[in-house]
Amino acid sequence: MTEALRNRTAPALRVAAIGLVLWGGAMAAPAAAQDGSLFAPRMVINGQTITNFEVEQRMLFLRALRAPGDPEKEAIKALxxxxxxxxxxxxxGITVTAEQVSEGLEEFASRANMTAEQFTAALADEGVAPETFRDFVANGLLWREVVRSKFGPQIRISEAQIDRALAENAKKTQIRILLSELILPIQGDDVTPALDQARAIKAEAAGDGFAAAAREFSAAPSAARGGRLDWLEVTNLPPAIVSQVLTLSPGEVSDPIVVPQAVVLFQLNGISDVESAMPAQVEVEYAQFALPPNLDPATIRAQVDGCGDLYPLARGLPPEQLRLTTQMMGAVPQDIGLELAKLDVGEFVLRQRAGYTELLMLCLRTGVPETDPAAAAQVPVTTEEAEAVEGEEAEATPLVDREALRNRLGNAQLTAMAEAYMEELRSEAIIEER
Known part of the structure; x- marks a missing residue:
């Protein structure tokens, strides 16, 4: 898959990962290596087989979508x-029709601004069979219908629950985490050697061993400090990484996380929370400048205080060498998001790309707060609007959509019920691993 298609596919992954409860190779495949046959059983669940081929295909699918975590573990869990x-x-007795599956394929692909045909072709470039994508969507639709049928009638959100949710939204908890990182670069297109090395490090690097491993193996500038980073706000980090590290206990090391051109391990060193007015989301503007060979980074440090100072340095260069991007943090590629989380506005980091050095600078970081119900009476109006209502009481425009909030609360309840039901199914299943 081309880099452009990778970038367009990433948002689909994030939506799929968040909503997996309701929705549901070439990477070397350890699964196939166990007995030499791609179609040999890897796992049997209540008499139904999951083959090595299916595991390899799901690994390739997750890799193409830049899924966080260990691809083999995540593939087996998802299957x-x-x-x-x-x-x-x-x-x-629940089924889905071919038409529903086709609509599901189109809807999923549209999250990456593609048609189902384009999305399938992009996946094929990564070795993913069309049936793998179709099965993923079909199984997700089946599970969604099961959950709706079993739990949908039980969901009742009262006005009191909405009021409590609005009150809680006014008391956001600011969470900061203290991490150490270990970054292993990927050589070429084969992620397997870096993944194997990361797994071996995780197995041996408990406690203080992580710092020693980071000093020895990490390609990040933090290696000299044993991988230790400063305190980071979770809202400044990519959500997929946050979901991985917040499940750790202090001192515990994450599963390997595959990001573009690297495999990353994190160790959680500490976590703190303070009640404060926190933005619900963070929007960032950042610059990527492919440095020409004759431009000394020391010169840049002396002359550049912000993204606007990059334009004179890029004068006469092809336009694509300097790119400014504005995105919500959830849409930022994970490798870029991780670097931006460490930067203040106007700071930059140099990254080695294929054949050139890239300057990555944080131009702006903006908090996008949740709607404040108290601000409803303070909606600004234009002069024309003010004149139109002069002598009359202006009708207040509510800034809180209670029905939308009711739907969100209902979906949260449905998701929790679905997770509990899946855990019940798993505990009652007869599972044989081969």
Whole structure:
């Protein structure tokens, strides 16, 4: 998949990862290596087989979508969920039509601004069979229908629950985390050697061993400090990385996280929270400048205080060498988001790309707060609007959509019920690993 297609595909992954409960190779495949046959059983769930080929295909699918975590672990976990969900659908007499699956393919692909045909072709460039994408969507639709049928009638959100949620939104907790990082670069297109090395380091680098491993193996500038980073606000980090590290206990090391051109391990050193007015989301503007060979980084440090100072340095160069991007943090590629989280506005880091050095600078970081109900009476109006209502009481425009909030709370309840049900199915299943 080209880099452009990778970037367009990343948002689909983030949505799929967040909503996986309701939705549901070339990478070397350790699964296939176990007995030499791609179509040999890797796992049997209630008598139904998951083959090595399916595991390899799901690994390739997750890799193409830049999924966080260990690809093999995540592939096996996702396929297990698929089987259990499909079995629950069969028991309940629930099916989906070919038309529903086609619509699901189009809807999923649209999240990456593609048609289903374009998305399937982009996946094929990564070795992912069309059936793998279709099965992923079909199983997700089946599970969604199972959850809706079983739990949908139970969801009732009262006005009091909405009021409590609005009150809680006014008391956001600011969470900061203290991390150490270990970054292993990927050589070429084969991620397997770096993944294997990361797994070996994780197995041996508990406690203080992580710092020693970071000094020895990490390619990040933080290696000299044993990988230790300063305190980071979680809202400034990519959500996929946050979801990985917030599940850790102090001293614990994350599963390997595959990001563009690297595999990353994190160790959680500390976590703190303070009640404060926190933005619900963060928007960032950042610059990527492919430095010409004759431009000394020391000169840049002396002359550049912000992104606007990069334009004179890029004068006469092809336009694509200097790119400014504005995105919500959830849409920023994970490798870039991790670097931006460490920077203040106007600071930059130099990154080695394929054949050139890239300057990555944070231009602006903006908090996007949740709607404040108290501000409803303070909506600014234009002069024309003011004249139109002169002598009359202006009708207040509510800034809080209570029905939208009701839907969000209902979806949260549905997700929690679905997770509990999936855990129940897993605990009752007969699972054989080969």
């Amino acid at each position: 297990m969920r698929d089987r259990l969900g499909a079995q629950a659908a069969e028991d309940a």
